[in-house]
Amino acid sequence: MPASPLQRTNLKKLAQELNLSISTVSRALNDSYEIAADTKERVKQKAQELGYEPNPYASGLRSRKSKTIGLVIPEVANNFFSLAIDGVEEIARANDYHVLIYLTHESHEREATIIQHLAGGRVDGILMSVASESPDASHLATLVESNVPLVFFDRVGEGIATARVTTDDYASGYRATEHLVEQGCRRVAYLLISDTLSIGQKRMEGYRAALQAHGLPADAALIVPGTLDRDQNTRRIRELLEQDPAIDGIFASVETLAISSYEACQQLGRRVPEEVKIISFSNLATAAYLNPPLTTIRQPAYEMGKKAAEILFRAISRNRPVLPTQSAELQSTLVVRRSTGG
Amino acid sequence: MPASPLQRTNLKKLAQELNLSISTVSRALNDSYEIAADTKERVKQKAQELGYEPNPYASGLRSRKSKTIGLVIPEVANNFFSLAIDGVEEIARANDYHVLIYLTHESHEREATIIQHLAGGRVDGILMSVASESPDASHLATLVESNVPLVFFDRVGEGIATARVTTDDYASGYRATEHLVEQGCRRVAYLLISDTLSIGQKRMEGYRAALQAHGLPADAALIVPGTLDRDQNTRRIRELLEQDPAIDGIFASVETLAISSYEACQQLGRRVPEEVKIISFSNLATAAYLNPPLTTIRQPAYEMGKKAAEILFRAISRNRPVLPTQSAELQSTLVVRRSTGG
DNA sequence: TTTATTTACGGAAACGTTTTCGAAAAAAAC
């Protein structure tokens, strides 16, 4: 028995049915001015009827437009990135674009191979937040060479001339530290993600400046880099608190380190906020229901995703490179809760 | 000045450089048995040297393989789906596949148009968790007609003959309810996501069965459907608790409803767990640090994503349809914490 | 040595679009 070929309707079939040429049908569907209004109508009608869906690979090949952007982020199990994805997807949908998602898991190697693939023309543009393990941005140079528009958000690659959507990290770091000091802290530890990430550096600069402004010493021993392993982070923080019992404030530059701090304090029996006050960069939806409720610096993650996507699409639609001057800096907000309370 | 054409290296250019034909170069790169070992080596060497990256749209068009799967989920700002994405991405990468992500935001209409597009051949297969607003699965029929492999995970579409990766929802619903009853609850409310979702139904069946088994009445007034708006959910729960003060247990079938329950109890000054005990399906990483720590039914989200992807890739690689018999049911685990404590 | 088979490659068609070029018919200008 001859299995029905199940021929997906394409332009050829559509043209035959309509007694028109392929080119006419194509133009009609693309609303070309060269096609008579009634013909357009007839074509669209038939296309609808036969459930025609253009082959994205054929049109991508011919038109050199993939209608797709790449979203490269370290992880997804993180409220900041989840919200950012939401914003990106929103704008992508509005522009009739598709979103390819890639997770680096903070690995430089993964990031490099992903970028390598994306430079091959699979996407019309890229949004990314660089991996903490990436020592520099040299692996992103091929993108620039390939003319693939790129916009950074939150975690930027230094030395790449393109737009970046960030938050006021220095100011936020300053404000967070100052808040701890104002609440009575005299010895504040700073937990950072990675040495190489610029946002960690900027937040730390704010931290240092705030300490200095309030006449407190900036002790290098108070600065603890985190790892990818939560248990290990908890252990490090615990050791820190044990070795330096005078520590009465913790400034976590990233969400997971705040959780580890809670764990460490719980294990050591240190009361929060009475003995140790904790503040963290975080977009946790449940921050208000933690025990105690966590004071956070909340980044406008959703808006950052939207903004970054908007900048990218402006470049794509105008067929222009993304310029550093199009960068945007959004403001984080300090949400005071009991973890830094009196 | 003549701007350098910046010709991306393709097979043609590669063939010219090597004094070989296009077909030979293509076959060499694809490790065809027809090509001599030393030629392969020479070709690959040159490809590496010129940074050749095959055009995905050309090869997708010709080979009818997109090397891409579609992931269709309701939202991403949800720990369950975040973890599932992680699992999916892991397997996709292992199979050298790309992942297109689509968010339905629980909208049936969005879901339908997404599916419509995906049926056009953009992806080799689809993983999805259906939107709560989808009344039935009729919009998924086109996929089956188009022969696009589909695997459901967690939220399934009834009536579609394909594999599904779920958890033991009935048993979990039963266990959760029984746990509340054993902890002394006599009047347990059930908060569900949506009327149409099968998982909500199954969990509710377990809930009903457990009540009956323990000689408790199943009052329809105890069953409250949620909405997409968190504040509205909180209000409804608050009204429920006010109108029926005898309620001493809440079973939330989804994470956000647990948060709303916390909010409602806090607003009403009801103590958890003394006056009201709360249990919830949830994958919150911070469940243990909530106030009070939340007793959860934790689904193996990461594993579900992995499993669903594995089933899909088996079908794709063997070029066979996905069969319902390949479905898998994983087990959720009850994690008892203080929100249901004595 | 002659014939059959295998090895290693090239030519060209095909995938389904978009787009360039051309051209007939209709409308407008003269």
Added chain:
DNA sequence: GTTTTTTTCGAAAACGTTTCCGTAAATAAA
């Protein structure tokens, strides 16, 4: 009534792969 312009469409060439088919040389079988 002729010429010019506009309107509307068709033929065919791309886009960069994969793959079918053919074929020369090299090897094996006779």
